[in-house]
Amino acid sequence: xxxxxxKGTADVLPEERAxxxxxxxxxxxxxxxxxxxxxxxxxxxxxxxFTKSVGESSDIVVQKEMYVFEDRGGRSLALxxxxxxxxxxxxxxxxxxxxxxxxxxxxxxxAFRAENVQRGRYRQFHQVDYEVVGSESPLAxxxxxxxxxxxxxxxxxxxxxxxxxxxxxxxxxxxxxxxxREALEPRRDELSEVSRERLRLNPMRILDSKHxxxxxxxxxxxxxxxxxxxxxxxxxxxxxxxxxxxxxxxxVDPGIVRGLDYYRRTAFEAHHEGIGAQSALGGGGRYDGLIxxxxxxxxxxxxxxxxxxxVIDALxxxxxxxxxxxxxxxxxxxxxxxxxxxxxxxxxxxxxHGTVEFAYQRRAPGKGLAEADRRGATHAALRGASERAAGxxxxxxxxxxxxxxxxxxxxxxxxxxxx
Ligand code: AMP
Numbered sequence: 001x002x003x004x005x006x007k008g009t010a011d012v013l014p015e016e017r018a019x020x021x022x023x024x025x026x027x028x029x030x031x032x033x034x035x036x037x038x039x040x041x042x043x044x045x046x047x048x049x050f051t052k053s054v055g056e057s058s059d060i061v062v063q064k065e066m067y068v069f070e071d072r073g074g075r076s077l078a079l080x081x082x083x084x085x086x087x088x089x090x091x092x093x094x095x096x097x098x099x100x101x102x103x104x105x106x107x108x109x110x111a112f113r114a115e116n117v118q119r120g121r122y123r124q125f126h127q128v129d130y131e132v133v134g135s136e137s138p139l140a141x142x143x144x145x146x147x148x149x150x151x152x153x154x155x156x157x158x159x160x161x162x163x164x165x166x167x168x169x170x171x172x173x174x175x176x177x178x179x180x181r182e183a184l185e186p187r188r189d190e191l192s193e194v195s196r197e198r199l200r201l202n203p204m205r206i207l208d209s210k211h212x213x214x215x216x217x218x219x220x221x222x223x224x225x226x227x228x229x230x231x232x233x234x235x236x237x238x239x240x241x242x243x244x245x246x247x248x249x250x251x252v253d254p255g256i257v258r259g260l261d262y263y264r265r266t267a268f269e270a271h272h273e274g275i276g277a278q279s280a281l282g283g284g285g286r287y288d289g290l291i292x293x294x295x296x297x298x299x300x301x302x303x304x305x306x307x308x309x310x311v312i313d314a315l316x317x318x319x320x321x322x323x324x325x326x327x328x329x330x331x332x333x334x335x336x337x338x339x340x341x342x343x344x345x346x347x348x349x350x351x352x353h354g355t356v357e358f359a360y361q362r363r364a365p366g367k368g369l370a371e372a373d374r375r376g377a378t379h380a381a382l383r384g385a386s387e388r389a390a391g392x393x394x395x396x397x398x399x400x401x402x403x404x405x406x407x408x409x410x411x412x413x414x415x416x417x418x419x
Contacts, residue, residue: 008115008123010309015376019312024108026154027128034147036104036130041086043110047078053085053262053290065113079112083129084287084303085294091133092296101134101299108308120278120310130284131303133291138235141266141286142242144302148270148282149248152306156315160281162249163269165225165256166236167204167285170264172229176222177203183221190217204257210277223254232265239266262287266302274317275310282306328415331377332358332393333368335384342383346393346408354415373398381411 005011012020028038047068067079080086087105090096096103108128115121130147132140145162152160167173180203188196192211199206204224206214228236243250256267267285275281284304292298330350332343343358350356357375359368365382372380381393387405395406395414406414 006123008117010122019315020308023128023155023308023311027106027108027151030147030151030154031106031130034104034143036106039087039090039105039107040109041083041090041107044077044079045086045089047076049089049294050078050081050085052293053088065115067112067114081113082111083107083127083305084131084290087129087131088291088294088296088301092291092294097134097297097299102140103133104131106130118278119276120307120313122309126308127305128308129303129305131301133301134299136288136300138238139242140302141239142246144284144304145239145243145250145268146246146248148284148304148306152270152281152311155311157272157311157318159274159318160270160272160314161251163253163256163271164239164243164250165253165267166228166232166265167224167257167263167267168228168232168265172224172227172232173204173264176224176227179227180204180206180221184217187217207255207257224257225252225254235265258283258285262290262293264288268304270306272310272314272317275313278310281310281314326378327355328379329355329357329377330411330415331372331375331380332356333363333365333372333380333382334359335362335365335368335382337362338388339383350412350415353412356415369396369398379414381406
C-alpha cells in the first residue's frame, strides 16, 4: 500500500519554498522594525487555553474544529487552532506585563482546524500573527492595521484591501445581539442550521454566514457599526483619523465581525479578490478581556493573523512572486573528462556568491544545455579543450540564448550582481 498525506495537509516543495521564505522575511522585517519581538509557542496546549479564550460560540468550538486528544496521563490537549490564545498564555506565564508596555510580539507557524477542505481552507495551515499588549489607545489599533497592510505589501501583494469596522464595547455587543435576536427569533426556522446555533450563542456571527438565505434575512438589519455606543464610536473615529493621516488605504465595512468571542471595538480584515470564495487573507481586532480571562493582569490588547497559504495563492494570482529578474542559477557543463573536476572545483569556489550546480559526467553540449534547463538554471557555462586553452568558460544565457566567453571573475560577477 502506498502511503499518503492526510486530507487538508500539504507538502511545500522546493520550488514553492521561495514564496514562503519571502512571506516570513517580509514579516520579520516589517514587524521587527516596528519593535515586535518574535516568539514561538507550542503546537499543542491544554485544551482549556483555547476553549477558555476562543469562547463557546466560536466556529472553532461550535463546529468542533479543534483537534483534541488525550495524552497518556488522561490530560486533554489540543493542537492550536490559532495563535492568540497560546501567545497570551505565554505572556501570562512569563510575566511579560513587567516589560515596558506596550509589548509587541509576532510569530509564524502551523495551526490546525478540522474543517471542510476547499481552496483556501485546509486542516493544517500557517499563519503570521502579530499582537500588541498593554495599550487601549486607538494608536495601537491603527498601527496594527497599518502593519498588516505593510507586511502584505512587503510580501509583494499590490491588490489587497483592508476593511475596517467595530463590534463595539461589551455593552454594545450585548445590545446588538439583543437587537438581532428580537429581529430573527420569529424567523428562526428560515435560518441555516449554523446560524440557528449562532442565534442562540452569539447572534452577531450570523452576519458572517455564507448562506444566501441567511444573507437575505439580515439584508435590511442594522450592522454593528451603526449601533455603537459613544465611547467605541469615538475610538473608531480616532483609528480612522490615524489611518487617513498615514495614507493607509482601507474601506469602512459596517458589518465586519470576528469569529472569536473575545474581540471588542476595532475589527478588521484584509481581502484579495483573486483567491476565490475564501477571499479573506487575514483578520484581527482588539480583545481587551482575554489576558485577564487567562489568569493574567487586566491588560488591553490588539492583534491580527493572516493565512500564509492564502497570501501565497494571492501572490501567484498577481504573478508578483516572479516579478523582476530571477536570481541567477549557474549550471556548469564539462565537455570532456578533465572539465568534470574543474567544474566541481569551480562550483565549490563560486557557491559563496550564488547557486551553482554541475554535471557529474562529461556531457555533449546539447544534452548539457537541456539538463541545465531542466534544473531551472538561468545560465550554463561549458568547458572543453579550447575553453581550457583560453582559460575561460562558454557562458550561455538560457533565456536569451546569448553566448560569450567568461572568466572565473566574470562568472562570480554574474552571481554577485543579482544576488
Ligand atoms: P481566523 O483565525 O479564523 O481569523 O483566520 C485568520 C486567517 O487565517 C484567515 O483569514 C485565513 O487567511 C487563515 N485561515 C484560517 N483558517 C484557515 C484554514 N482552515 N485554512 C487556511 N487558512 C486559514
